[in-house]
Every structure is written in C-alpha cells, then in structure tokens.
Amino acid sequence: MNKLRIAFIILIGIIFFSACEKDDICVEGDTPLLVIRFYDETDTINTKNVTTLRVVGLDQTITVNTFSDRTSADSLAVPLRLGTTSTTYLLIANSADEDEVEIGNTDTLTINHETKEVFVSRACGFIANYENLTPSLETDTDNWIKNIEVISSTVENSETAHVKIYH
Amino acid sequence: MKLFHQPLKTQKQPMLKYTISILFLLCFFNGWAQDEPIDLNPQDTIVRKQTYGLRVGVDLSRLIISQTSEGYSGLEFVADYRLKQKLYLAGELGNEKKTKQEDLYNFTTSGSYLKLGIDYNTYENWYGMNNSIFIGGRYAISSFSQTLNNFQYFDTNRYWNPDSFPNGSSEAVEFDGLTASWLEFVFGLKAELFTNLYLGGSVRIGFLVNNKEAEEFPNLFIPGFNKVTDDSKFGIGYNYSLTYLIPLYKKGPKKNKGEIEKENEQ
Numbered sequence: 001m002n003k004l005r006i007a008f009i010i011l012i013g014i015i016f017f018s019a020c021e022k023d024d025i026c027v028e029g030d031t032p033l034l035v036i037r038f039y040d041e042t043d044t045i046n047t048k049n050v051t052t053l054r055v056v057g058l059d060q061t062i063t064v065n066t067f068s069d070r071t072s073a074d075s076l077a078v079p080l081r082l083g084t085t086s087t088t089y090l091l092i093a094n095s096a097d098e099d100e101v102e103i104g105n106t107d108t109l110t111i112n113h114e115t116k117e118v119f120v121s122r123a124c125g126f127i128a129n130y131e132n133l134t135p136s137l138e139t140d141t142d143n144w145i146k147n148i149e150v151i152s153s154t155v156e157n158s159e160t161a162h163v164k165i166y167h
Numbered sequence: 168m169k170l171f172h173q174p175l176k177t178q179k180q181p182m183l184k185y186t187i188s189i190l191f192l193l194c195f196f197n198g199w200a201q202d203e204p205i206d207l208n209p210q211d212t213i214v215r216k217q218t219y220g221l222r223v224g225v226d227l228s229r230l231i232i233s234q235t236s237e238g239y240s241g242l243e244f245v246a247d248y249r250l251k252q253k254l255y256l257a258g259e260l261g262n263e264k265k266t267k268q269e270d271l272y273n274f275t276t277s278g279s280y281l282k283l284g285i286d287y288n289t290y291e292n293w294y295g296m297n298n299s300i301f302i303g304g305r306y307a308i309s310s311f312s313q314t315l316n317n318f319q320y321f322d323t324n325r326y327w328n329p330d331s332f333p334n335g336s337s338e339a340v341e342f343d344g345l346t347a348s349w350l351e352f353v354f355g356l357k358a359e360l361f362t363n364l365y366l367g368g369s370v371r372i373g374f375l376v377n378n379k380e381a382e383e384f385p386n387l388f389i390p391g392f393n394k395v396t397d398d399s400k401f402g403i404g405y406n407y408s409l410t411y412l413i414p415l416y417k418k419g420p421k422k423n424k425g426e427i428e429k430e431n432e433q
Binding site: 117 | 358
C-alpha cells in the first residue's frame with residue numbers, strides 16, 4: 001500500500017510544480033525608432049551636423065525624449081506615432097531662446113507610414129514595424145531642410161538610417 | 168534496502184507514524200484499507216483469475232476547472248483496455264477552449280485532441296486488488312484554431328503615448344486549420360475506490376513533433392498539450408480520472424515453469 005501512497009504524493013508534487021512558469025519578462029524586442037541622418041546639401045556623400053537641433057512632436061509640450069535637446073548632431077532617432085498613419089515633428093535648427101521666444105529655424109516634417117504588427121515572444125507580445133515611409137516637408141519661406149531621401153521604406157530596427165535629410 | 172530490515176525501529180516512533188498517517192488521511196480517501204486476506208495455503212487449488220475489460224471515464228480536473236475558471240472550458244474522456252496482465256491499450260479524447268489574457272494581448276485557443284498509446288502497470292497487486300502505478304506513452308494529435316482577440320503594441324518609448332501602450336487592433340483575428348502532434352510520457356496511478364470504480368491521476372510530459380502555426384501568431388496553447396513555451400518543445404499536463412471498469416472476461420495469469428512442475432508433482 002505504501003508504494004501507492006508514495007506514488008500519489010509524487011504525483012501531487014509534480015502537479016504543483018508544473019504550475020510554476022518561467023518568468024515572462026520581455027527582453028527580446030521593442031518597437032524600432034525612425035533613424036534620420038543629416039547630410040551636406042552640396043557634398044552629398046558626407047554627413048553634416050545640424051547645430052543646436054531641437055525636436056518636438058506636433059502638439060506636444062515637451063521635446064522628444066530620444067534626443068538631447070539643443071545639441072549638434074548628424075543623426076537622430078525618433079519614435080513614430082502608433083495608432084495613426086502619420087507622425088509630424090518640428091525640427092528646429094539653430095534653436096535658441098530670445099526673450100522666451102524661439103528664434104531658430106523651424107521646419108515641419110510629416111512622415112506617413114503604415115504599421116505592421118510583429119509577434120516577438122510570449123512575454124513581449126506584438127511590436128510595430130513600419131512600412132511605406134513617405135516623408136513630406138511643409139514648405140515655408142526659409143526651409144533649412146533642402147531635400148529628403150528615403151533609404152529604407154520599412155522600419156524593422158533602429159540600427160541603420162531610414163531617411164536622409166540634406167541641408 | 169537496509170530500511171526494510173528494521174521494522175522495530177519504526178514501531179518505536181509511534182508519533183511519527185501517526186503524523187504521517189494523518190497526512191495521508193488529509194490528502195486522500197483511504198478506500199483501499201480493507202483488503203482480502205492473504206492466502207498462505209500452498210495447497211490452494213483455486214485459479215486466481217483476473218478481470219479483463221474496458222475502463223471508461225472522464226477527467227475530473229477539466230470538469231472542475233471549466234466550472235471554476237471563466238476563461239476555460241474543457242472535457243476529456245479517458246479509456247483503457249486491458250491487453251495482458253500488465254499491459255493496457257489507453258487513450259484520451261478531449262476538447263478544450265481557453266482564453267488567456269497576457270500583458271499586452273488576449274487570445275483564445277479552441278480545438279480537439281486525441282491521444283492513443285499504452286500503459287504499463289508496474290504495481291504488484293495482491294490477489295483481489297486492482298490498483299496500478301503505471302508508466303505509459305502516447306501519440307497525440309490536435310486540431311485547433313487560435314483567435315487573437317485584441318492586442319497593444321509593445322513600445323518602450325512613451326513619447327506619443329505617455330499613459331499606456333498604444334492600442335493595436337481590437338478586431339478579433341482567427342487563425343484556423345492549425346494542427347500539432349506530439350509524443351507524451353505518462354506517469355500515473357489508479358486506485359479502486361469501490362468495485363469497478365477507479366480514481367486516478369497522471370502527469371504527462373509532451374514533446375512536440377509537429378506544430379503547424381500561423382506566421383503572424385504562433386501557437387501559444389495547444390489543446391491537450393497545454394502551454395507552449397518559447398523555444399521549447401516540451402509541455403506539461405495532467406489529469407484526474409474517474410473511471411468505471413466494464414468487465415468483459417476473466418483470465419488467469421500465465422503459469423510459469425515452476426508452478427507447472429509443482430502441479431505435475433502433485
């Protein structure tokens with residue numbers, strides 16, 4: 001009889017332990033950022049820094065959290081807006097305040113995109129990839145952005161540039 | 168093995184024995200406490216026949232969880248047929264529907280499964296007892312569909328959505344025509360509660376052989392197999408069966424050489 005009892009105990013034990021699961025923490029992936037690189041307008045092979053660049057999302061009160069505000073850089077990574085088909089950023093070159101008024105040159109860049117969900121893992125669930133990137137620049141009297149070129153129309157990672165901006 | 172030669176020692180610890188006995192009492196029915204007396208008469212001429220038949224029943228755990236858990240409904244029929252003294256043909260047929268809310272998505276898996284294989288009883292019953300501790304193997308197949316009910320995008324950047332993860336589609340998308348097959352190792356036991364009525368339990372370790380899944384959404388749960396873990400082919404399941412034996416015929420155990428010689432001497 002004892003053998004039967006011991007077996008019962010073992011069985012119950014296994015069932016209890018089978019309820020334990022490995023910690024489901026998402027480490028496998030994340031929704032990528034859009035990477036923009038700034039190139040020289042005349043010497044189109046070389047990158048060129050934008051001085052004291054400030055990047056603000058349209059209708060946002062704070063500057064984008066992926067770029068240190070008012071620094072000079074030749075590349076920029078920004079999050080695209082999920083749940084809509086377009087994302088608009090105000091790119092301000094030579095940004096500075098004078099009497100609390102922005103005196104930099106503001107260009108408005110709108111990027112249209114399609115969103116595709118990609119399943120990463122049980123813990124992460126779905127991330128977004130973007131397809132059919134089509135940037136458009138709002139023309140004003142004094143655009144500092146001269147030309148825009150899409151290198152990769154799909155955004156699957158944040159490692160390489162997707163859009164080139166000439167200035 | 169030494170332990171078995173020290174029966175006096177255990178008797179000197181009645182308290183310990185008592186505690187363990189109570190533990191058993193709390194866990195299980197002590198339905199098998201009364202046994203047939205052992206026949207020690209070597210002159211006995213009665214042929215000890217064993218009952219052979221078909222044992223059918225249901226899985227109690229799936230029935231109970233269906234009642235208590237909101238996102239689950241399932242039913243499993245179990246059956247085994249005694250082929251030899253220790254060998255049984257065994258199988259399970261079931262249907263499961265499970266809705267699971269993960270952190271950022273919600274899905275429902277629904278489908279049926281069939282498992283077929285053998286059980287081998289390793290328990291030496293005294294005459295009249297019909298309990299078993301068995302190991303077994305199954306080949307199982309499942310046909311099911313998976314529905315992604317809704318999801319949110321995982322995005323660690325909160326610039327555009329500071330309060331929550333942005334919503335993806337809330338329109339349910341069904342992926343059907345999914346199939347899986349797996350091999351299962353079974354360890355379990357069955358105890359006769361009353362004549363021909365058995366209570367049993369088993370744990371199962373499954374190894375996925377074939378898993379046809381949608382490209383957009385992998386199979387996270389397979390009916391009969393249970394949860395599918397990332398990058399692993401193993402799954403764990405269990406059941407608690409209540410079964411009834413339909414006796415079909417009786418057969419004595421095969422006589423070994425020694426017994427036959429003994430009979431000839433007489």
